[in-house]
Amino acid sequence: MLSKLLPPPKWRFPVLIVTGIFVGLIAFILYVSKAHSYLSDNPSTCTNCHIMSPQYATWTHSSHREVAHCNDCHVPHNNVLNKYYFKAKDGLRHATMFTLRKEPQVIFIHEAGSNVVHDNCVRCHSKVLKDPKLAVTVEGHNVHRTERKCIECHREVPHGRVNSLSSVPNARVPLPTSPVPQWIKEYNQ
Amino acid sequence: MSSILKITEKRPWLAWLIFLVTIVVVFLLGLLASSIVERRAEAAYVNVPKNKITEFEPRNEVWGENYPREFQSYYETSDTLFRSKYNGSAMIDMLEEDPRLVVLWAGYGFSKDYNQGRGHYYAVKDLQNTLRTGAPKSATDGPMPSTCMTCKSPDVPRLMNERGVAQFYTGKWAGLGAEVVNPIGCADCHDNENMNLVITRPALVEAFERMGKDITKASHQEMRSLVCAQCHVEYYFNKNIAEGANYLTFPWDKGMTAEEMEEYYDDMEFADWTHAISKAPMLKAQHPGYETYLTGIHAQRGVACADCHMPYKSEGGVKYTDHKMQSPLNNVANSCQVCHRQETATLIANVYERQDKIIQNRDKLEELIVRAHVEAGKAWELGATETQMKDILMGIRHSQWRWDYAAAAHGGSFHSPIEIGRTISTGITIAQETRIKLARLLADLGYNKEVPYPDISTKEKAQEFIGLDMEKLNNDKQEFLKTVVPQWMKEAEEREKTYDIVANK
Numbered sequence: 075m076l077s078k079l080l081p082p083p084k085w086r087f088p089v090l091i092v093t094g095i096f097v098g099l100i101a102f103i104l105y106v107s108k109a110h111s112y113l114s115d116n117p118s119t120c121t122n123c124h125i126m127s128p129q130y131a132t133w134t135h136s137s138h139r140e141v142a143h144c145n146d147c148h149v150p151h152n153n154v155l156n157k158y159y160f161k162a163k164d165g166l167r168h169a170t171m172f173t174l175r176k177e178p179q180v181i182f183i184h185e186a187g188s189n190v191v192h193d194n195c196v197r198c199h200s201k202v203l204k205d206p207k208l209a210v211t212v213e214g215h216n217v218h219r220t221e222r223k224c225i226e227c228h229r230e231v232p233h234g235r236v237n238s239l240s241s242v243p244n245a246r247v248p249l250p251t252s253p254v255p256q257w258i259k260e261y262n263q
Numbered sequence: 264m265s266s267i268l269k270i271t272e273k274r275p276w277l278a279w280l281i282f283l284v285t286i287v288v289v290f291l292l293g294l295l296a297s298s299i300v301e302r303r304a305e306a307a308y309v310n311v312p313k314n315k316i317t318e319f320e321p322r323n324e325v326w327g328e329n330y331p332r333e334f335q336s337y338y339e340t341s342d343t344l345f346r347s348k349y350n351g352s353a354m355i356d357m358l359e360e361d362p363r364l365v366v367l368w369a370g371y372g373f374s375k376d377y378n379q380g381r382g383h384y385y386a387v388k389d390l391q392n393t394l395r396t397g398a399p400k401s402a403t404d405g406p407m408p409s410t411c412m413t414c415k416s417p418d419v420p421r422l423m424n425e426r427g428v429a430q431f432y433t434g435k436w437a438g439l440g441a442e443v444v445n446p447i448g449c450a451d452c453h454d455n456e457n458m459n460l461v462i463t464r465p466a467l468v469e470a471f472e473r474m475g476k477d478i479t480k481a482s483h484q485e486m487r488s489l490v491c492a493q494c495h496v497e498y499y500f501n502k503n504i505a506e507g508a509n510y511l512t513f514p515w516d517k518g519m520t521a522e523e524m525e526e527y528y529d530d531m532e533f534a535d536w537t538h539a540i541s542k543a544p545m546l547k548a549q550h551p552g553y554e555t556y557l558t559g560i561h562a563q564r565g566v567a568c569a570d571c572h573m574p575y576k577s578e579g580g581v582k583y584t585d586h587k588m589q590s591p592l593n594n595v596a597n598s599c600q601v602c603h604r605q606e607t608a609t610l611i612a613n614v615y616e617r618q619d620k621i622i623q624n625r626d627k628l629e630e631l632i633v634r635a636h637v638e639a640g641k642a643w644e645l646g647a648t649e650t651q652m653k654d655i656l657m658g659i660r661h662s663q664w665r666w667d668y669a670a671a672a673h674g675g676s677f678h679s680p681i682e683i684g685r686t687i688s689t690g691i692t693i694a695q696e697t698r699i700k701l702a703r704l705l706a707d708l709g710y711n712k713e714v715p716y717p718d719i720s721t722k723e724k725a726q727e728f729i730g731l732d733m734e735k736l737n738n739d740k741q742e743f744l745k746t747v748v749p750q751w752m753k754e755a756e757e758r759e760k761t762y763d764i765v766a767n768k
Binding site: 092095096099100102103106107122123124127172173234236237238239240241242243244245246247249250251252253 | 288289292296300302303309310312329330332457458579580581583
């Protein structure tokens with residue numbers, strides 16, 4: 075089966091070179107796009123694209139910084155498969171938009187993402203919805219929670235209302251640095 | 264195995280197609296790679312400051328090019344329009360408001376001139392303008408030491424770095440006239456590399472060390488008060504630390520209350536001056552703002568100075584710290600109302616209520632101390648001996664110290680009404696005890712009636728009463744401001760031109 079895919083002996087050398095070019099290019103793309111980092115939960119992964127700086131900056135100045143990372147709110151946590159399926163789907167969309175320069179100045183969350191965020195609000199804050207010891211809060215939320223999302227009222231949690239690169243002019247965000255390795259830079263000097 | 268070979272042998276165009284498709288795919292992959300590299304390189308241009316700010320850069324304008332909002336709001340401290348019931352940003356001649364102060368400070372610089380301070384923007388200018396700093400004609404002339412400059416300017420960390428700390432504290436203030444020109448600003452509180460808050464003044468670091476605390480362990484929220492505590496604290500000039508230096512020191516070794524600092528000063532037999540009328544060895548409280556704030560409810564709930572005096576501000580879509588340090592009463596919406604839901608008028612009334620009630624007793628204490636000074640003066644006149652006067656003079660020293668601790672803490676009656684109220688009440692007790700001793704002594708000396716209260720209804724009358732030649736002081740000052748200061752400014756401008764980055768003023 076596999077042997078059928080292999081080229082005839084006199085073609086092998088050129089095919090080896092061409093395949094090498096392919097694999098090398100793909101490896102380079104994975105490297106410069108920091109593709110491996112997308113498997114992690116590290117918030118600095120999200121600022122691989124600098125346009126996420128305002129989101130990162132507002133989060134690091136919020137109370138959620140202490141307890142929740144990007145993925146805790148922005149990907150589903152009902153099961154592992156769904157988590158990575160959603161992450162891949164959302165991530166590929168972001169990557170496409172970013173590559174095509176289709177990103178808006180002010181980024182707003184989409185329906186699918188907003189549903190995930192809502193579920194995650196409830197995941198951690200279920201006590202304010204259910205715990206009988208918090209009767210007043212539960213009562214207050216009961217009216218709304220069936221038909222509304224948390225962020226419809228808690229709109230500034232945790233990113234504030236409107237974010238764009240110009241709204242956080244001095245934010246210190248872990249942006250990707252030059253992909254050129256140090257030893258080349260040192261050699262050039 | 265040989266199937267592909269056979270296929271392409273039969274259809275040579277297919278070989279060409281595979282060749283071309285490969286070219287296109289590799290080409291597109293290359294484009295994608297360069298697009299990623301390009302977009303990634305954009306990150307290098309995000310939030311890049313305009314100027315490279317060097318360490319000890321004293322000019323606020325240079326920092327301001329990178330941080331225009333913070334800079335512009337900082338320069339609004341030049342606003343002198345706001346006047347609250349007791350303070351504000353307007354310059355108020357406090358001796359005019361309350362001429363009794365002249366008697367309290369007889370023999371000390373404050374009796375010449377004492378104003379409610381203006382904003383940080385005027386720090387250097389007002390130091391030059393006040394009669395307290397005299398009219399020095401040369402670098403070694405004048406009544407005040409170089410240490411007075413410590414809190415006035417971001418030129419100070421630069422000079423301390425160039426000359427050494429003890430050397431900075433040595434000499435007269437006029438010696439630094441051409442060096443200290445930029446008003447309190449960026450480099451006083453910020454790290455030039457990352458804008459983190461930093462402590463630039465050694466006195467605070469040293470005070471923490473003596474208390475067994477490490478200031479570098481302070482949290483960010485604590486730093487938002489500690490940078491203020493570099494200056495807004497009680498201090499004195501210690502002459503025993505380095506040869507010839509007036510070494511700036513905070514008297515916190517035993518604690519920060521009026522009693523604890525008093526004990527510290529008594530133990531070292533320190534006096535700022537000897538009172539001109541009573542001959543008492545006096546203490547001048549500077550501005551124990553940080554110490555008194557710490558005892559108040561806001562500090563106890565973790566609210567920092569900056570939370571109320573430099574609240575966050577929104578401008579367009581940008582949220583930043585308002586660097587116009589000012590009374591929160593002039594900005595209730597961004598300060599008080601972030602936590603308190605009451606109406607502005609209610610909140611201001613709450614502040615005034617505390618201030619009114621504290622000042623009632625402070626005012627009474629002030630009158631008692633004026634009387635005690637005058638009565639002690641009378642006792643000396645009638646031939647009292649030093650032994651007879653010893654306890655009385657200590658009583659005057661202690662009661663006025665408490666009065667001054669309360670008065671000079673400025674915001675103290677709001678920051679910590681309970682502690683200030685307590686301090687004043689102990690002051691009243693000491694003042695009256697002292698006056699009982701004085702009454703007995705005066706009776707022993709054959710004077711058994713009330714010592715008349717002097718006519719000190721205006722600043723002029725009070726200054727005449729203590730024997731000050733105001734006309735000469737004022738004339739000398741005007742001459743100094745016209746001749747010496749412009750020369751300093753010129754020298755400073757020439758010096759700053761040699762710096763790497765030239766600021767557009």
